[in-house]
Every structure is written in C-alpha cells, then in structure tokens.
Amino acid sequence: MERDLDVLCVGGLVCDFMIRPVDAGVFTREVSYMEAAESNVGGDAANESIVMGKLANKVAISAEIGDDGTANELKAVFAKSGVNTDHLIVRKNKKTRTNIVLIRPDGERHFVIFPNGYDEFCGKDLDYEVLSRTKVLSIGSIHHLPLLDPALPAYLKAGKEAGCITSADMCPNLGDTPNEIVVECCKYLDYLIPSEGEMRDLFGEDWTPQEAARTLRNWGVKHVVIKLGAEGCYIQDDVYDEFVPSFRVKAIDTTGAGDSFAGGFLTGVLKGWDLKKCAIFGAATGCIAVQSIGANTGVKSYEQVLAVAKTSPDWKE
Numbered sequence: 001m002e003r004d005l006d007v008l009c010v011g012g013l014v015c016d017f018m019i020r021p022v023d024a025g026v027f028t029r030e031v032s033y034m035e036a037a038e039s040n041v042g043g044d045a046a047n048e049s050i051v052m053g054k055l056a057n058k059v060a061i062s063a064e065i066g067d068d069g070t071a072n073e074l075k076a077v078f079a080k081s082g083v084n085t086d087h088l089i090v091r092k093n094k095k096t097r098t099n100i101v102l103i104r105p106d107g108e109r110h111f112v113i114f115p116n117g118y119d120e121f122c123g124k125d126l127d128y129e130v131l132s133r134t135k136v137l138s139i140g141s142i143h144h145l146p147l148l149d150p151a152l153p154a155y156l157k158a159g160k161e162a163g164c165i166t167s168a169d170m171c172p173n174l175g176d177t178p179n180e181i182v183v184e185c186c187k188y189l190d191y192l193i194p195s196e197g198e199m200r201d202l203f204g205e206d207w208t209p210q211e212a213a214r215t216l217r218n219w220g221v222k223h224v225v226i227k228l229g230a231e232g233c234y235i236q237d238d239v240y241d242e243f244v245p246s247f248r249v250k251a252i253d254t255t256g257a258g259d260s261f262a263g264g265f266l267t268g269v270l271k272g273w274d275l276k277k278c279a280i281f282g283a284a285t286g287c288i289a290v291q292s293i294g295a296n297t298g299v300k301s302y303e304q305v306l307a308v309a310k311t312s313p314d315w316k317e
Contacts, residue, residue: 001162003135003163006057008087011127011148011228012053015070015096016042018293020103020253022110022188023173040294041077042124044098044140044169046298047256050296051263051285053081055305057270060084060130064121081296107251107290123151136266142177142185143198149177156188166270167191169262170198174275187220187278193262195227209234210241223275225282227258235279241305244279247287247308256270256295261286264293264305277316282305284309 017039023224026032041050049061060080065088066072074096078085097119100112122145131137137159139152159166166189170182179202186192199212213224213236223237230244249256264285268278284305292298297306309315 001028003133004058005134007049007052007136007138007266008051008060008062008130008134009138009140010062010119011045012043012144012158013023013041013046013061013074013088013097014043015067015098016040016101016255016295017098018101018103018255018273019252020252020293021105022102022103029033036106036293038293039073040297041074042101042256042295044144044171044259045138046074046078046123046140047166047170047295048138048140048260048263048266049083050081051076051260052267052290053083053298054079054283054296054299055263055267056304057267058082059085060134062087062089062130064119064125065087066089066090066094067092068095070091070096070098077106078154085218087127088132092122101255103253103255103293107254109255119143119145120147122147122155123155126151126155128155128158131159131164132192134162134164136161136270137164137166138262138266139166141169141171141187143173144171146177153181153184153188158183160188165264167193167269169258169268170194171302172197173201183219186216186221189221191223191225191266192221193225193227193258194218195258196229197307199226209243210236219271225275225279227261229254229257233261233279237275239276241285242274242276244283246283246312247311249287249291250291254290254295255289257286258297259295260289263299267302276314280312280315281309284312
C-alpha cells in the first residue's frame, strides 16, 4: 500500500490562552497591564503537526477534542496549516480543554491547567489501520496523557511492524507513569527526543547527556536527541556523539519550542538526512518558534527555516 501520509502525530490537543508579560509582582498589584493576550492551538501533538504541516509535510493528528465552538476554531487552524483532522476523537457534550499560559518577560512560561476529566484519550482511540499508510509515527509526549501511556508500547510495536519510522517526545511525569512503560517504548523507537527535565525524572539529578543517551540506546532507541533549551541539544547514535548548539536569539515565548524542534527534526528525517543535520534543522525551527507568541505561530514555511539552518557553520548540503 502506498504511504500517502508523511507523519501521524499522536497525543495532546488543547486551546492555549496566552498572557504576556507576567512577572512575579502581578499578585502584589491591584492592576497589571499586559502587552498581549490571545488564544491558539496548543498541546504536543497539535503543535508538532501544525509545524510539520507548515514545513510542507503531509500530516494527520490523532488526539481528542470537544464538540464546542472552541473545537471549531481549532479545526480551522489545522485546516489552514494543511493538517488532516480525520483521526480526531470528538468527545460529545464536552468542552475543549483550555490552558492558561503565563509568559514571563524573559519568554519562559508557566501553565495553569484546568482538570475537567477531559484527558480520556487511551488505547481504544488509536487507529491501527492508518499505520500501513504512514511513513513516520510520532508520539507527541510519553507521560502527557496517563490513560494513553500503557497503550504506547503496543502501538509503537505495531508501527514498526507496519514499516513506520517511530519517534517520541516526552514531558514531565506528572501522572507517575511507571518507568517500565518508558523502557518498553524504547524497544520500538527509532528516535527519542526528550528534554533535560524528563531525563532528571528518569535518571535523577546527577545524570549527564552522554550517560542518559547511552542508557536509552541500551534500552533499544536507535537515535537519541536530548533537548537542552538555550544550550542546544545532545545527539547520540552509531555515528554521532556530540552537542549541537542552538541559534542565539531573544526569546519572546518559549511555549512549544520543543514541539517545534521535533517538527523540524522529523522533517529532516523524512528527507533522509543524518542525525546532526536533522538536529540543526530542528534547532532552527525552535529558534524561529520562540520569537513569536504562541506555540506554533512563528514558523511559516520550509524555506524560512532552511534559511536559518544554513547560517550554522556545520550545515552541509
């Protein structure tokens, strides 16, 4: 069967209401004036899928959404970015989950989350038939959806058996998902793209990128990319074992920077690039993302990201 879908992004979808800039003194003043307040699509799979759509990939998202007016607005954003929403699970009589994102003057952000029983996305919602049509199966974040986590090893295994390239990001383990699930997922992952916070969750405060990557590869991951924020990332596979620097820019909003990195990185994977070139393109995508308010608004096109990536002294055609 022809693989007519470049990537299936599986995971979280929310509406982010973003306020900037919020400093620590906001609770000591009766009135605070903000520069911006706006809503947009958020969530790991949503951000990654929108970014990849803008980078000219054929993308579909598998996530859950409400059946309210907000859901219609978010679907319009997906459509504008070329993201296929046929695999969204619509929860009847439920509102689309909304997060409030408080953005500090330095661009770092804090999330205010409203638990409403919304996160019901689980193994029975996963579409196995689409895997044979998909080039890359990307899990937005291990740990993001606690009810989904137990089903991820089997879904990744099915993806590998169907001939997919498999990838996953991670988020902090707020739901206390057993580490055994992470270990089991690693058996079926071609790429794992966690951040340093998730590495602390797994390995404690004394971890190093080299040791963490080596352990993840011993668990089965073929290529490890550890995102280190403004410091860039660390990559390790059979060829590379090194740090890749970030592109130095002034961050306005770091929301979704890691998801944008992943979207750029997987775009390189689809083009057949090696690990380092993918990481440079991912870093360029994240660099553009943090210069705009919103988790997925800054990236506009493949050509835009490519122009930034080419400024790296390590970029090779």
